[in-house]
Amino acid sequence: MNKNKVSEILLLGLPNSGKSTLVNALTMNKTSIIGSKPNTTRDKISKIISYENDKDILISDLPGFLEKPDEFNINYQNNIDKFINEADKIFFIIDIHTKDFSGLDSIFNIINKKNLSKNVLTIFNKCENFDKNTLDKRLYKYVYNECFFVSGYHKLGLERIHDYLKNIAKKSINEHNYTTSLTIIGRPNAGKSTLFNALLNKERSTVSKVPNTTRDKIVENFETNQRKYLITDTAGIPRKKHKDQIDRYSSEISIKSLENTDIALIVVDSEIGLSFEDKRILNSSIENFVTPLLILNKWDLLDTEQKEDINNSIKRDLKQYRWVNVVRVSALNTKNINQIAKNIDFIETQLNHRISxxxxxxxxxxxxxxxxxxxxxxxxxxxxxxxxxxxxxxxxxxxxxxxxxxxxxxxxxxxxxxxxxxxxxxxxxxxxx
CATH class of the missing domain: 3.30.300.20 (K homology (KH) domain)
Incomplete structure (x- = not known):
C-alpha cells in the first residue's frame, strides 16, 4: 500500500493492450510513448492528475507484462511485486479483442496469489464500435469489482474512470509542488539511468548494457540534505542516422524537456568525451536559459593520462562556457555522487538569488x-x-x-x-x- 499522501493507481496489462494510450488520454498529454510495436513502454511512468479542491492522484504505467521478459523488461518483471505493493489500486487493462488468455492468466494468478482482488478494477480497452453483449465469455473470468468499457485512443468512456478517480483522490499538501526541477539528459548508454538510480538510492530506472534502454520520461522526487527537487530521467539522444521512429520521438521529448526544467544534468561518457551530441545538448540547454551541470560519468575507468587528456579536452570545448560546473563521478560505484547534490544545491541558490x-x-x-x-x-x-x-x-x-x-x-x-x-x-x- 502506498504510504505517500497521494494515492497511486497502477496499470497492469499485456503488451499493446493500450495502457500508454489510456494514460495519455486520462492525463491529456504524451507522457508515455505510444507505438504499434508491443512493449514500447520500458519503464514505470508516473503522472499526477489534479482535480478540483486540490485533490491529486498518481497514475502509473508499467511495461506490458511478459511471460518471457527480454533484457529490457526483466528488471521490471522481477520487481512487479514491489510496484504492486506500493499501489493503492490496480487497473487491469485488457484489449477487448485479445485471444491471449495464457498471458491474461499470468496476471490473474499474480493478483489472486497476493489476495489483491478487492483493490483491482478491470478496464476493457479498444471498445470503439463494440457491442458489450458480444463480449467473449472467457473474459468474464478477469472482471474484478467494477468494470469499465473504454477506448483510450478515441477517448470514449473516460468520464466514469475520472469519476472513480475523483472519489479516491486525496487532498494534496503540496508534496509534489517542488520548486526546482532537474532533468538528466545525454547520449545513449552514458549512464543516465544508473546515475538516476544512484541519486535516488534505489533501482527506479531500467539499466542495461544495450544503448537506449530508457525511452520514456521517468519522474521522481529527489531530496538533498537541504532541499527537495523533482528529477526526470530522459531517453538517450542518439545520432540522427541511428534513430528509429520511437527513438526519434523519445529524443524529441528529451530535448523538449529542457524547456520545462531549471537544471540540466548532462551526463557524458568519460571514455568518449564531449561528443557532437553532448555539445548540442549543452547549447540547447543554455539557449533555453537552463543551467547545465556537466557530469563526466565512468571516471573510474580512466587512467591518469586519460583523465588529463579529457580534462584538457573539456577546457577547450567549454572555452565559450567556462562558467559551467563539471563533476567527475562513477554512477555505478556511487563514487562522488554527493558532489552532484552539493552542486545542485549551489546552483539552486544562485538561480533564486535576487539583486536589488x-x-x-x-x-x-x-x-x-x-x-x-x-x-x-x-x-x-x-x-x-x-x-x-x-x-x-x-x-x-x-x-x-x-x-x-x-x-x-x-x-x-x-x-x-x-x-x-x-x-x-x-x-x-x-x-x-
Missing part, C-alpha cells in the same frame, strides 16, 4: 563611466536604468538610449557573474533601446 535595483544601478552606472560601450552605428549608448525582474532563471533588463555591440553584452554578462553571486548559472539579459 539600487545595487544594480549603482554598479552599472559606475561601470558605464569606467568602461563605456563602443558606439554602435555611430551612437554611444547611455544607461537609463537596469533591474532584475525575475529569478529561476534570473532575467535582467537594461534600458538604454541606443543599441550596443554584442561583445559588450557578453562583457555585462561576465560582470554579473563576477560580482553578483551568479557564477555558475544561465541567465537572460534583455536590452531595451
Amino acid at each position: 535595483t539600487s545595487e544594480l544601478n549603482s554598479y552599472f552606472r559606475e561601470l558605464w563611466v569606467k568602461s563605456p560601450p563602443h558606439p554602435f552605428r555611430g551612437k554611444r549608448a547611455k544607461l537609463k536604468f537596469v533591474s532584475q525582474f525575475s529569478t529561476k532563471p534570473p532575467e535582467f533588463g537594461f534600458s538604454l538610449s541606443s543599441r550596443i555591440p554584442k561583445n559588450y553584452i557578453s562583457f555585462i554578462e561576465n560582470k554579473i557573474r563576477e560580482n553578483f553571486n551568479m557564477s555558475v548559472i544561465a541567465f537572460r539579459i534583455k536590452i531595451n533601446a
Whole structure:
C-alpha cells in the first residue's frame, strides 16, 4: 500500500493492450510513448492528475507484462511485486479483442496469489464500435469489482474512470509542488539511468548494457540534505542516422524537456568525451536559459593520462562556457555522487538569488563611466536604468538610449557573474533601446 499522501493507481496489462494510450488520454498529454510495436513502454511512468479542491492522484504505467521478459523488461518483471505493493489500486487493462488468455492468466494468478482482488478494477480497452453483449465469455473470468468499457485512443468512456478517480483522490499538501526541477539528459548508454538510480538510492530506472534502454520520461522526487527537487530521467539522444521512429520521438521529448526544467544534468561518457551530441545538448540547454551541470560519468575507468587528456579536452570545448560546473563521478560505484547534490544545491541558490535595483544601478552606472560601450552605428549608448525582474532563471533588463555591440553584452554578462553571486548559472539579459 502506498504510504505517500497521494494515492497511486497502477496499470497492469499485456503488451499493446493500450495502457500508454489510456494514460495519455486520462492525463491529456504524451507522457508515455505510444507505438504499434508491443512493449514500447520500458519503464514505470508516473503522472499526477489534479482535480478540483486540490485533490491529486498518481497514475502509473508499467511495461506490458511478459511471460518471457527480454533484457529490457526483466528488471521490471522481477520487481512487479514491489510496484504492486506500493499501489493503492490496480487497473487491469485488457484489449477487448485479445485471444491471449495464457498471458491474461499470468496476471490473474499474480493478483489472486497476493489476495489483491478487492483493490483491482478491470478496464476493457479498444471498445470503439463494440457491442458489450458480444463480449467473449472467457473474459468474464478477469472482471474484478467494477468494470469499465473504454477506448483510450478515441477517448470514449473516460468520464466514469475520472469519476472513480475523483472519489479516491486525496487532498494534496503540496508534496509534489517542488520548486526546482532537474532533468538528466545525454547520449545513449552514458549512464543516465544508473546515475538516476544512484541519486535516488534505489533501482527506479531500467539499466542495461544495450544503448537506449530508457525511452520514456521517468519522474521522481529527489531530496538533498537541504532541499527537495523533482528529477526526470530522459531517453538517450542518439545520432540522427541511428534513430528509429520511437527513438526519434523519445529524443524529441528529451530535448523538449529542457524547456520545462531549471537544471540540466548532462551526463557524458568519460571514455568518449564531449561528443557532437553532448555539445548540442549543452547549447540547447543554455539557449533555453537552463543551467547545465556537466557530469563526466565512468571516471573510474580512466587512467591518469586519460583523465588529463579529457580534462584538457573539456577546457577547450567549454572555452565559450567556462562558467559551467563539471563533476567527475562513477554512477555505478556511487563514487562522488554527493558532489552532484552539493552542486545542485549551489546552483539552486544562485538561480533564486535576487539583486536589488539600487545595487544594480549603482554598479552599472559606475561601470558605464569606467568602461563605456563602443558606439554602435555611430551612437554611444547611455544607461537609463537596469533591474532584475525575475529569478529561476534570473532575467535582467537594461534600458538604454541606443543599441550596443554584442561583445559588450557578453562583457555585462561576465560582470554579473563576477560580482553578483551568479557564477555558475544561465541567465537572460534583455536590452531595451
